Amino acid sequence: MAVVRVDWRASLDLTGQILLYLAGPLCFPLLVALYYGESTVPFLAAIAVTVVLGWSLRALPGEPGELGPREAFLAVALIWFLVAAVGAVPFFVAGVGIIAHPVDAMFEAMSGLTTTGATVLRDFSIHSRSILMWRQVLQWLGGLGILVLATAILSELGVGGAQLMETETQTRNVSKLTPRIAATARLIWGLYIGLTLLAVAVYYGLHLLNLAPNMGFYNAVAHALTSVSTAGFSPEPNSIGAFSPAIQWAVIPFMLVGSTSFVLLYFAINGEPMRLLRNEEFHFYLGVVATGSVIVGVALAVDPTVPFDTEATIRHAVFNVASIVTTTGYASADFELWSPAAKHVLFLCMFIGGMVGSTTCSIKSLRWLVALKAFKRNLFTSIHPEAVRPVRVSGNPVEEETIRDIYAYLLLSLVIFTLLTVFIVVDGTRAPTEVTEFEALGAAASTFLNIGPAFGDAGPYGTYATFPRSTRAVMIGLMWVGRIEIIPVLVLFTKAFWTS
């Protein structure tokens, strides 16, 4: 038997450590449960599970070694899966509605942690406020990436932290704001927490000004947790559509900021706004949002079935396009009822994503921008084969190796997306209602790219509960794979990873 070359003990040790820390965030819904006089059992059970699991992973025999690149891959994949599994415990233990089933509890938790925002809930009113709040907290934890958080807290990770952040986001060379990676992670988290608190203040402030009757303090906190994290869960079945236009306008900037590079935001706040404003990826990302909004707006304006109102048309177009491009997944209206033109534009928007180094998911603007520029360059070099023309983003040359990685990533994403679509259609023949091709395309993109709502039954006001449970089980895996950018999971299935 070949010798295992991965120091799996180091990966498990880190995983155990993070699971122990997970007891902290679990106290938040516990307090909510105490406040509203609801059952605390689901959360106490989850705390017990995470502490026992975490402790046993750390207590395994053997001495954990250094965290190298391979250990980081294993740790990232394990941590995201196990944190979601612990996150599912409260849903399972509470035993209310569809999420009493372990697969659906796991679906809801994975959808939460990966900031997808696809739900299997049908009737929101049967669930306790603390359980609904736990969904929101899971999304907030997953927003910036668990390992960025871990690096911020566990300063002993040191260089290993940079390794973990790079693995989690599949980028080379994490931009360090400070010489120490832990300090950088803390600055980024500080910014994230600050923006979340600002969102609470704005949402609740609008309520106090009588501009948002439904946005009480509970809802203000719940939605603040899932807007900057571009996650998309809402304790309301009608998402942001349940709130006043003022709230809908207020949510848009938070989604957009959440999908902007946090490093560049940090510079912008500290007196260097030009680094953000001159960034080409930023232009591309905002350009996509603007173009999508105009097309959807026109589609809505000419749609005879939608009553025309200038403010509402603009609001719904901008809100829903921004929500999809940033991969949030909120909806201000049931876009399932819109014309095919509008729906198909939203479908295309799913593939873009915000900026690298933000809370966004999907393919991300930078990859598209580099791929498009590299393609344009190829057209040029087909005329001048000897020309050496580096692809530049914001004036900085992009390495050829990075371009190849991006091509491979795009191809891999599209292959997985296609396979998933076919699977959903085929598996859907067993469902009580037929799954159409467009529904399957939408649901595949929406789960794999971590967006949330899709079309048909899985529309923004709908539920994924109508898909067969086997489809949902596969979706759990793909939300997981999609959120950690494919490679860390796939690499675990290669022989070279374990032995060479």
Add this chain to the structure above:
Amino acid sequence: MHVVIIGAGEVGTSIAGSLAQSHDVVVIDIDSERADQLKYELDVMTLAGDGTASSTLQQAGIEETDMVIASTDDDRTNLVACETAKTLASPFTIARVKSVEYLRTWEITEKAFGVDFMVCSDLLSAENIVRIVGLPAAIDVDPFAGGCVQMAEFEVMEGSPVAGQTVAEADRFESLTFAGVFRDGELILPRGDTLIEAGDRTVVIGSPESVQDFATDIAPETTPGAADEIVIIGGSEIGYHTARLLENRGLKPRLIERDPERARQLAEELPNTLVMEHDATDTEFLAREHVDEADIVVAALDSDEKNLLVSMLAKRIGTDRIVAVVDSGDYVSLFEEIGIDIAINPRQVTAEEITRFTHEGVAENVAVLEDDQAEVLELELTDSSDFIGRTIQDIAGDIDADLVIGAVTRNRELVTPRGDTVLEAGDHLIVFVESSFIDELTSMV
């Protein structure tokens, strides 16, 4: 004057040769045979030894020396030699360097490394090429403020579109200032309604790009424009700086480099240059890329043989003008004899610059115009300068002299001077002034 020259290579020998007639020259070289040999070539004292060692410098009489010129082929040796000389005594030091990095560092204080005057041979050669290629119509061109400002003097030819225009009509570029006009050898300070005549010599100060644009206006026939094709063959340091300086003038040259890694590096650093990775001696390639239709070819490969070969190839396929870099001084005339338009020898250029400097005592940041009637100077405003916090209009009204502030640079960026521009400490002014007022001006700054 007592002069010590360190390094008896081509540059050192050439400088020693031109200084030996009127000064006492000591030449130090690490190679004792070379030192011996030089004794019979020139009327100088020679010394074999390490020019960076204090013992050698003391032996050369550093205490009584007025000027030290470090001209070896090695940058660091030259810098250490100057610093050592400054530590031992207080001569005026001149260093020759190849790396532009050292020049940029030196420019920050103009005292760094114990160097009083620095000549960067690669940059100087590139500047010469670009002047020949880019501004053939100019009589004189001088860079200021690290190259972000230029002064250029042009003669207005018969039939130039600018002849017959007023200054206001001709001065249509945002970052260009019309500093002076010489008519029949007499200085006229230009006003907006001054009429420019054929035969006038005009002095303009501005960004390299605006000077280039102005040259296109004044001499459209000879000045290359965006439509003209400039091909640089060879990505040596000189080739790189030539491309970079042409880019600064708004031109888009092509550069051919054979080594893939160097080609990639150049392509990354030169966004407006089309870099091609290929062997420039491949005629099929040259024809396919239409190098035969190029207006100007610059041969800047790393050996004279290759430069000769590509120059002849370019000539044969029909290029208009060819400029070649020639490393060995002996070949310069040979190159020109066989039909290459201009041959540039970096060592000769460096030696000439240093010699010119020792003769005139004029730094790079001063340009003397028309028999010393006027000068263009670069002045840095210190904290105690009278000019700080005042507008240009205000200052001009105060001084009873013929003076034009041609350009202001702040943090190495060009600020186009307007009447209401307020000056700050640390600003560099590029001023056109009549020679008789120089003392008055410098006392105010």
